[in-house]
Amino acid sequence: MRILITGGAGFLGSHLCEVLVARGDSVVCVDDLSSGRLENIGHLRHENLEFIRADVSQGLDLPGPFDAVAHLASPASPPLYLKRPLETLAVGSAGTDHALRLAGRDGARFLLASTSEVYGDPAVHPQPEDYWGNVNPIGPRSVYDEAKRFAEALTMAHGRTLGTNVGIVRIFNTYGPRMSAADGRIVTNFIGQALTGQPLTVYGDGSQTRSFCYVDDLVRGLVAMIDSDQTGPINLGNPEEFTVGDFARLVIALTGSSSPVRHLPLPADDPTRRRPAIERAEALLGWRPQVPVTDGLARTIEWFQSRPAELAEATL
């Protein structure tokens, strides 16, 4: 297949490019490098991968035909999307529209990378796909949450009115090699802090929960969704749930660090709990995560340990 990946130089996008190239697909990767990095795909550029530096919010007029379009482009970590609110809204709206039109033009399969953030601060736990969510539409996080909710609405409208072959996955917290140490997320902050002897910054009292999926598992789910004709939405995530406080203690234990924990204020509208219901992914895609969090974290810690410059650059 010839596949277009927007955001293909990012954390998830680059792993997706790698898996598709390895199985023989021809991949065109579009990224404006605002959070993605060329080094993430550098090793693939001599293979069947073409890189185009462009902002998908500005337009996406590429020669086809494509068999599939996977739209992953967006800032994804809270500190990054809070720093670029207008760009985040633009890529969820105009960027998604451009990607959908290109897929429609070519009769291609379209995959939207949506998010567990569409559930906001969920009143239902764990979160099934038929839960409509609890999102503050004017809070700071809304630039991401509502952009992705709009992207889902636009994707469904293209499917219903234009007959585009669309699919939506809702991605829950995912971690692994190639995350940027400076992206401000829990996994990168805690690993960076533990490895450099700094206090682990637990926001609030640390009782809020998240569930963590290793990148290889997640990307297997993305590929299964590209290859299927399911519309979804389908949750992709690992239901292994931790409080933030317990997760800090796990990272300290796995790194053998003597860092203490320091509590900082909880960011506005930080969801109190999050865990995917994955029965739909199991039934429709035959997908379930296989990598336990302790194994995935050990691999991620090893990756960061071998990149001291990456850790030194991060503002922790």
Ligand code: UDP
């Ligand atoms: N968090 C934390 N310390 C950090 C970074 C994040 O306690 O240094 C918390 C954050 O408040 C949230 C959870 O960890 O409850 C996950 O945050 P992240 O930014 O990774 O992503 P989110 O799931 O909120 O999108």
